[in-house]
Amino acid sequence: MKKLRFASAVLLAVLLTAVFCPFFPASADEETVTLRICNWEEYIDLGGWEDDEVIDLESGDIFGENSLVEDFEIWYEENYGKKVKVEYSTFGTNEDLYNMLTIGDVYDLVCPSEYMIMKLMAEDMVQPLSEAFFDEEDENNYYIRGVSPYIRSIFENHEINGVSWDKCAAGYMWGITGFVYNPEVVSEEDASTWQLMQNSDYKRQITMKDNVRDTYFAAVGALKSDLLTSEEFTGADDYALRLQDEMNDVTEETVARVQDYLQDTKDNLYSFETDSGKADMITGKVVANYQWSGDAVYTMDQAEEDDYTLNFAVPKESTNIYFDGWIMLKAGIAQDPAKQQAAEAFINFISMPESVIRNMYYIGYTSAISGGEDERIFEYLDWNYGAEEDVAEDEEEVEEPDNEEDVVEENEEGAEEEEATVEYDLSYFFLGMGEHSEDYVLTVPAEQLNRQLSAQYPSEEVIRRASIMVYFDADQSEIINRMWIRVRCFNILDVPIWLWITLGVLIAGGVVFYFRRKAAKEKMYS
Amino acid sequence: MKFSRKTLGIPYGVFLTLFVVAPMIVLFYYAFTNGQGVFTLRNLTDFFTDPNTLGTLFYSLAIALTTTVVCLLIAYPVAYILATSKLKAKSVIIMIFVTPMWINFSLRITALKEILTLIEGNLAYYPFLNSVLGMTYDFLPFMILPIYNTIVKLDHSLTEAARDLGANERGAFLKVTVPLSLPGVVSGISMVFLPAMTNYVVLDMLYNSTYIMGSLIGSYFAAYNWHGGSMIALVLLGIICVFTLLTDSGEDDARTGGALL
Numbered sequence: 001m002k003k004l005r006f007a008s009a010v011l012l013a014v015l016l017t018a019v020f021c022p023f024f025p026a027s028a029d030e031e032t033v034t035l036r037i038c039n040w041e042e043y044i045d046l047g048g049w050e051d052d053e054v055i056d057l058e059s060g061d062i063f064g065e066n067s068l069v070e071d072f073e074i075w076y077e078e079n080y081g082k083k084v085k086v087e088y089s090t091f092g093t094n095e096d097l098y099n100m101l102t103i104g105d106v107y108d109l110v111c112p113s114e115y116m117i118m119k120l121m122a123e124d125m126v127q128p129l130s131e132a133f134f135d136e137e138d139e140n141n142y143y144i145r146g147v148s149p150y151i152r153s154i155f156e157n158h159e160i161n162g163v164s165w166d167k168c169a170a171g172y173m174w175g176i177t178g179f180v181y182n183p184e185v186v187s188e189e190d191a192s193t194w195q196l197m198q199n200s201d202y203k204r205q206i207t208m209k210d211n212v213r214d215t216y217f218a219a220v221g222a223l224k225s226d227l228l229t230s231e232e233f234t235g236a237d238d239y240a241l242r243l244q245d246e247m248n249d250v251t252e253e254t255v256a257r258v259q260d261y262l263q264d265t266k267d268n269l270y271s272f273e274t275d276s277g278k279a280d281m282i283t284g285k286v287v288a289n290y291q292w293s294g295d296a297v298y299t300m301d302q303a304e305e306d307d308y309t310l311n312f313a314v315p316k317e318s319t320n321i322y323f324d325g326w327i328m329l330k331a332g333i334a335q336d337p338a339k340q341q342a343a344e345a346f347i348n349f350i351s352m353p354e355s356v357i358r359n360m361y362y363i364g365y366t367s368a369i370s371g372g373e374d375e376r377i378f379e380y381l382d383w384n385y386g387a388e389e390d391v392a393e394d395e396e397e398v399e400e401p402d403n404e405e406d407v408v409e410e411n412e413e414g415a416e417e418e419e420a421t422v423e424y425d426l427s428y429f430f431l432g433m434g435e436h437s438e439d440y441v442l443t444v445p446a447e448q449l450n451r452q453l454s455a456q457y458p459s460e461e462v463i464r465r466a467s468i469m470v471y472f473d474a475d476q477s478e479i480i481n482r483m484w485i486r487v488r489c490f491n492i493l494d495v496p497i498w499l500w501i502t503l504g505v506l507i508a509g510g511v512v513f514y515f516r517r518k519a520a521k522e523k524m525y526s
Numbered sequence: 527m528k529f530s531r532k533t534l535g536i537p538y539g540v541f542l543t544l545f546v547v548a549p550m551i552v553l554f555y556y557a558f559t560n561g562q563g564v565f566t567l568r569n570l571t572d573f574f575t576d577p578n579t580l581g582t583l584f585y586s587l588a589i590a591l592t593t594t595v596v597c598l599l600i601a602y603p604v605a606y607i608l609a610t611s612k613l614k615a616k617s618v619i620i621m622i623f624v625t626p627m628w629i630n631f632s633l634r635i636t637a638l639k640e641i642l643t644l645i646e647g648n649l650a651y652y653p654f655l656n657s658v659l660g661m662t663y664d665f666l667p668f669m670i671l672p673i674y675n676t677i678v679k680l681d682h683s684l685t686e687a688a689r690d691l692g693a694n695e696r697g698a699f700l701k702v703t704v705p706l707s708l709p710g711v712v713s714g715i716s717m718v719f720l721p722a723m724t725n726y727v728v729l730d731m732l733y734n735s736t737y738i739m740g741s742l743i744g745s746y747f748a749a750y751n752w753h754g755g756s757m758i759a760l761v762l763l764g765i766i767c768v769f770t771l772l773t774d775s776g777e778d779d780a781r782t783g784g785a786l787l
Contacts, residue, residue, distance in 0.1 A: 095748040102750075204650040210735075212749075270650040271733035285643065481749035485578060488737045488745065492581035 032083040033342045036332055037069075038097065038107040040324065041090040043173070044068055045355075045362035055361060057379050064358045072349045076342065079140060084342050093211070101125070101329070108332035109343045114323045115213070117169050118160040118471035126168045127328040133170075133344045143170050143351040148370035149432035150463075151323070160471065169325035170347045171368030173359075175293035176321050176458050176466055177214065178314040180300065185287040188450065191313035194222035196288060197265050205287045207280060208265070210272035212484035214320065217469050218290060219258045219265070220247055221317040228317040234465070247318055247467040250476045255483050262487045272488075278302070281310060292322070293455040294365030300452050301364065311450040314462050321466035323368065326350075353377055366456050370430045378430060378440060385444045385453045387421040420446035424453065428460045556756035569757035579742065579758065586738040589654070590722035593661040594669075597718050598711065600662070601669035605710075606703075609677035620674060624667050631664065635731045638663055642732070653734035660728040665721065669714040676710030677703070712773045720766055 047067040055062040069086050076084045089107075091097040094116040101107070101120075112120070120126050134144050151174060155166035181191040185205075190196055197208055197218065208215055224246055227233055236242060266272075270286045277289040278299045291299065296312050303310040326347045333340050349355060353376040356367040360380070371377040424442040427435045444453055458466070472480065560566045573579050604623070608616055626634060638660060643649055649656055680703065688698040724740035737745065739762055746755030 093748070095750070098750070099747065204648050266735060269735070270648070272735045273733075274730065276731070276733075285649075477749065478751075481745075481751070485737070485742070485745055485749075488735065489578035489742065490581040490585040490736050492577045492584050494581065495584060 032085050033338050034085045034087060035109065035339065035342050035346060036087045036089075036107045037346065038089050038091055038100075038105075038110045040111060041092060043090075043111070043324075043363055043365070044350075045358040047071075053361075055357060055380065055383065057376060057383055059376055059379060062354055062357050062361075062376075062380075064362060068350065068355055068358065071355075072346055075349055076345055080341075080345065082338075082342075084345075086346075101331075106332050107329055108339055109326055109328055109346060111172055111324050111326050114158075114165070114169075114325065115469060115471040117165065117325055117327055120327065120329075121160050121163060121165075121168055122471070125329055125331065127330045127333045127340065128168050129170065129328070130340060130344060132341075133347075140345070140348055142348045142353075143369070146351050146353065146356075146369045146372040146374065147171060148368055148429050149435075150370075150429050151368040153432065154323070154468075155325075158468070165325070169327045170351070172324045172326055172350070173294065173363075173365040174321065174323045174368050175366050176314060176319040176455075176462065177218075177290065177292055178296065178312055178319060178455065179288050180281055180291050180296045180310050180312055181288040182281075182284070183309060183311045183450070188311070188313055191288060191311070192316050193225060194218045194315045194317055195225055197222065197290070198261075198268050200268060202287055203268055204270050206268070206289070207270045207273045207277045207286050208290045209277075210274045212480055213469060214290070215262065215272070216258060216480055216484070217247060217320050218315075219261050220249060220254065221315055223254075223257055223261055224249075225317050240464075240467075243318060243465065244467045244470070247320075248470045248472075250472060250480060252479070255479055259483045259486055262483075266487065282306065282308070284308075293458070294363065296455040297364035297452045300455070312452070312455040313450065314454070314458065317465075319458075319462065319466045320469050321463070322468070325368075360456075364456070378426075381426070381453075381457065382442055385424075385442060385448055387443045387445050422446045422449060424448070424457075425460060426457055428463060429457060433460070433463070553756050553759060556752050557760045558757075560753060569753050570761075572754065573757055573761055582737050582739060582742045583761075585736060586723045589657055589661065589738060590719050592654075592658045593665065593722040594715055594719045596658060596662050597666055597669040598715070601666060601673055601714065602711070605670050605673035606677055606707075609674050609680075616678075620671070623670050626663075627667050632727070632731065634663065635660055635728060639732060649733050653729075653732070653736065656732040657729050657734045660732045661718075661722045661725065664725070664728060665718040668717040672713045672717070673707060673710040676707045680706055716770065716773055720769070723765075724762065 045064045045068050047064045047070070049064040053063070069088050073084055073086060076082070091100060091110075094112050097110060097112055098116060098119070101110075117126070132138070133141065135141055136144055147170075151171045152166065155169065155171060156164050158165050179191045179196060186196075186202060190199055190201070196202070197206055199206075208218065221228065228243070228246065233239070233242065270280070273280070273289075277286070277291060278295055280286045281289045281299050282302050289299070293312075300310045300312065328340060328343050333343065350359070351369045353369070353371045353374045356369045356371070356377060357380045359365075360367055361384075367377070369377065421443050422445075424444050425436065425440065426442060427437050427440040430440045431437055442453075448454065449459075454462075557569055558565055558567070560568060608619055613619065639649070642656060642659065646652055646656075684706070685698050685702050688702045689695070693701065723738065724743075726738050726740035726744070729736070729738060729741065739758065743755045743758050743762075746752075746758065
């Protein structure tokens with residue numbers, strides 16, 4: 001099969017080259033390294049900001065004039081004295097990317113999600129990062145100097161076939177999943193559970209993601225809600241491990257239960273959506289939308305521009321924490337050290353605090369970089385979310401947080417005042433899980449506990465109940481994919497008998513009519 | 527310089543080989559092999575034994591059939607009135623029917639979504655109706671144009687002859703105009719029915735979460751099952767072939783029959 005795919009790809013490539021070559025003379029400049037990068041759509045700052053969008057941090061302004069890709073080309077030439085030409089393209093889903101790679105598209109650097117990284121690593125398609133990349137002494141190694149200790153430990157502690165992620169992948173963006181909801185209609189309590197999708201109070205007013213992995217995970221969480229929220233379970237010493245096992249349960253029995261659950265859910269949902277969820281949330285067609293945190297931030301930002309408030313809630317059972325990371329592909333790099341060096345330089349460039357801030361501002365997702373010694377990323381968070389600067393001006397009615405008990409970092413005194421502020425501890429991200437330092441506590445308006453900040457930088461409490469969704473092998477994937485198709489398809493056994501009878505009568509009638517007419521005609525001419 | 531017929535055919539020949547024949551070969555290959563590249567009929571038997579693929583086929587047919595009937599019911603009277611009217615601005619009016627086709631398809635469906643939301647409130651309660659409306663909105667011009675073109679070219683003397691021989695207006699219409707316009711109807715039907723079976727974008731955009739053939743193929747490919755997906759595409763191709771053959775013979779029948787009746 002692979003051989004034929006390859007053969008047909010080669011055939012096509014040869015033919016296409018033959019057809020188009022005369023029109024595009026190849027550049028003979030051997031000095032220039034060409035870097036083929038494939039990233040998610042709308043997942044990088046493309047520049048062209050309005051003048052009033054400048055991020056005026058105390059340590060200096062940050063402004064996106066050109067796209068980061070162009071800036072990288074300039075930066076690379078200045079730093080390494082060589083020219084690099086980036087061919088930047090995008091993909092829509094992890095599966096699309098995988099299919100593109102199997103058909104024979106060649107890229108040097110791609111940015112899939114963690115499970116796809118694991119799949120590609122398992123299939124030996126990934127070029128490991130070089131040792132030089134991990135050298136913390138090198139000033140230009142912004143990635144290793146700046147990656148969040150929390151993300152770093154996750155990448156070091158997860159492996160596939162005995163190889164840990166960090167050997168091959170450099171984190172780019174990460175996030176969790178949760179519900180964006182309209183607080184005027186949906187209560188925080190209702191929104192804080194995966195069972196929301198079957199809550200008949202909001203019949204046909206909720207959208208879920210149209211992809212099997214996200215929906216499967218959510219349904220497993222909803223089905224196991226009682227177990228996952230029991231004190232016995234959450235208090236266990238090996239809670240994190242057991243949580244991951246429970247959430248990644250693909251036994252036959254669970255898959256069957258999920259199928260039933262989702263089939264019922266389908267009749268309660270507005271729809272499974274691929275991209276319309278954000279817009280439908282803003283226009284008010286739906287009251288809750290299961291969303292990735294970065295898109296949730298975007299949705300809440302957009303709603304705010306329309307003077308409309310949306311909140312974010314993380315399921316109390318668990319949440320799916322995901323990572324998108326840069327990996328180099330063997331097929332593209334092809335043992336070319338110059339190319340590998342350029343690819344790693346790109347990762348470093350995109351991990352510079354300035355690039356990180358531009359990206360986060362532009363796309364709303366959360367970078368895996370905390371900046372290391374460079375304080376600008378925390379400064380940006382303070383600039384963006386801090387209470388002093390921008391509370392009050394566009395928020396006339398400050399809402400009291402609904403359940404103060406749930407919030408560890410609650411500032412008791414502050415909550416009583418009209419412009420309530422709370423302290424929000426992000427030490428886990430900047431210093432590592434379990435660490436605490438006053439330096440990384442933000443003072444933010446209390447409402448941010450349900451808003452953009454809670455989505456972009458979840459609290460440590462949320463992070464503790466987050467679980468990754470592992471890579472399923474071919475058989476397991478097959479089982480859940482089949483399940484998903486069964487959920488989505490109309491089952492022929494559901495066609496009512498009366499419809500079959502009506503159809504039968506109609507067809508028989510048609511045939512009889514046709515032959516009688518034919519006979520009549522023949523009689524006429526004979 | 528003189529071009530022979532052969533040279534003139536080269537551009538299309540190249541296009542045909544590259545983008546039609548080559549992909550078809552790949553499609554056939556995948557449809558009849560399994561993951562190991564071994565010949566198998568398994569994909570075919572899977573298709574006809576799985577209640578879900580059959581159900582999807584049924585659902586697609588139901589949507590396509592309803593769309594076609596609705597389009598026909600709207601298009602025929604319009605085309606007839608336009609073609610037989612004495613209006614000077616006929617072509618302008620037909621243009622008005624065609625103009626929507628010049629506006630981007632997804633923009634049109636987005637607009638329809640808003641209109642339907644105004645009328646229905648919550649779209650999610652009427653997935654089948656919305657899908658049919660969306661497809662009708664999208665494909666109506668494809669039904670009007672061929673019917674209009676056939677009726678407008680009809681030999682008017684035939685209807686007059688029928689009237690002279692004693693047929694009333696209704697009889698002349700049913701026995702002369704309708705049979706003679708059948709070729710237009712048939713080509714209209716095939717231009718609406720076939721795309722309606724696979725155009726899942728309309729369903730996606732109008733929140734119908736049930737798969738039709740197009741989305742089913744997509745889901746197989748998303749699950750890396752190229753073999754099953756190719757087989758569904760191939761079965762669909764088979765259905766379309768049979769359909770085209772049937773309508774072709776129907777068209778011949780209509781032509782001769784219509785002329786003789």
